[in-house]
Amino acid sequence: MTSTTPAPAASTDPAASTAASAASMATAAVTTSRRTIEYRSIAAPVPAPGTAVIRMASVTLCGTDAHIWDDDYATELPIIQGHEAAGTIVALDPSDTDVHAGSGTGGWAVGDRVAISPMFYCGQCHACSIGRVNACRHMSVYGCYEDGSLVTEQAVPLEKLYRVPDGLELSLAPMSEPASIAMQAVNRGRAQAGEKVLVSGAGPIGLLATVYLKDLGCDVTVSDMNPARLALATALGADRTFTVTPGDFPTAAQRTELDQLTRGDGPSLVIDATGAPASVATGVELVATAGRVVCVGISDAELRLTLRTLPVKEIDLLGSRNSQNLIGQALELLDRHQDSIGALLTHRFVFEDLDAAFETLVDPTAGVGKIAIDFPAEDPTEGDTRP
Numbered sequence: 210m211t212s213t214t215p216a217p218a219a220s221t222d223p224a225a226s227t228a229a230s231a232a233s234m235a236t237a238a239v240t241t242s243r244r245t246i247e248y249r250s251i252a253a254p255v256p257a258p259g260t261a262v263i264r265m266a267s268v269t270l271c272g273t274d275a276h277i278w279d280d281d282y283a284t285e286l287p288i289i290q291g292h293e294a295a296g297t298i299v300a301l302d303p304s305d306t307d308v309h310a311g312s313g314t315g316g317w318a319v320g321d322r323v324a325i326s327p328m329f330y331c332g333q334c335h336a337c338s339i340g341r342v343n344a345c346r347h348m349s350v351y352g353c354y355e356d357g358s359l360v361t362e363q364a365v366p367l368e369k370l371y372r373v374p375d376g377l378e379l380s381l382a383p384m385s386e387p388a389s390i391a392m393q394a395v396n397r398g399r400a401q402a403g404e405k406v407l408v409s410g411a412g413p414i415g416l417l418a419t420v421y422l423k424d425l426g427c428d429v430t431v432s433d434m435n436p437a438r439l440a441l442a443t444a445l446g447a448d449r450t451f452t453v454t455p456g457d458f459p460t461a462a463q464r465t466e467l468d469q470l471t472r473g474d475g476p477s478l479v480i481d482a483t484g485a486p487a488s489v490a491t492g493v494e495l496v497a498t499a500g501r502v503v504c505v506g507i508s509d510a511e512l513r514l515t516l517r518t519l520p521v522k523e524i525d526l527l528g529s530r531n532s533q534n535l536i537g538q539a540l541e542l543l544d545r546h547q548d549s550i551g552a553l554l555t556h557r558f559v560f561e562d563l564d565a566a567f568e569t570l571v572d573p574t575a576g577v578g579k580i581a582i583d584f585p586a587e588d589p590t591e592g593d594t595r596p
Contacts, residue, residue: 291351467495
């Protein structure tokens with residue numbers, strides 16, 4: 210349940226009381242224990258050199274958020290959740306003269322609309338040294354391993370901000386984060402125009418991968434057990450959809466259709482966004498000889514394959530995690546396809562109603578695509594006087 214933490218008692222020091230009353234405050238939603246969120250008044254952030262204060266406009270929720278809320282994730286509670294976020298700059302540090310040139314010249318200005326990249330990496334481990342920062346050994350992520358964006362105002366390093374295209378609704382911009390993850394999986398699979406691709410799983414990552422694959426010119430088949438999700442896949446451009454029946458996928462008819470489509474070879478690329486071992490094993494079996502299977506779905510379940518399958522078919526079995534700083538490209542993808550991608554936002558809740566939002570997120574009957582959390586609308590203050 211959600212509770213509101215009362216403001217701290219007033220100080221007996223007159224000077225401290227005067228300073229406290231003058232200070233600007235923000236509201237944070239803190240996940241304190243399993244399925245318990247407290248709204249807390251905290252001091253509003255001030256911009257240090259190299260940072261901007263962002264007034265949050267929208268945060269979208271994903272399955273990771275559900276696990277953290279359920280205290281079933283590698284996260285230490287309490288924490289402020291939220292890693293898919295967008296908002297408006299309301300304050301910049303006066304010493305950052307190079308960023309005050311205005312948005313028209315590449316700098317930042319109060320009022321600019323931004324999406325936040327939540328991922329931080331060390332830059333020194335092996336993965337970072339070869340450019341694979343998305344697999345950093347010491348990675349941290351806003352809202353997962355440190356306080357995130359379910360707060361009315363947040364100080365964010367300038368290097369983690371991406372400008373939202375003028376024509377893109379700010380409420381869609383938080384989906385640049387899951388879109389970047391989907392794009393990373395597709396890029397890991399080296400998708401090429403004209404390829405026949407099977408996307409297993411029509412959750413948000415699988416659906417956003419479908420959008421990107423179609424944008425690249427691929428022929429895309431999407432499989433899932435949920436008819437409503439498959440309808441979304443069709444709306445987002447999938448060439449065909451296959452309903453998965455556990456223990457009987459693909460059916461004889463579906464296999465025949467795949468054979469006719471691929472001249473009996475099977476799809477040359479499979480993107481598995483389910484995290485289900487049976488689905489991955491099916492993808493390995495269906496993929497063409499010398500094809501690629503990319504696993505972007507995550508679970509702790511064990512996958513069993515014979516050691517004949519990989520060498521005889523000489524397939525690439527690849528993992529994919531986060532993205533290699535693809536938020537900017539993801540925003541461009543959303544901008545090109547916002548009319549169709551908007552259908553992914555199936556539920557909206559106000560910031561003050563997070564209990565209902567999370568209960569809906571974990572309700573298997575709710576038909577959730579993505580849930581958006583909308584923050585109180587306020588105009589950014591030009592010339593913010595915060596130091």
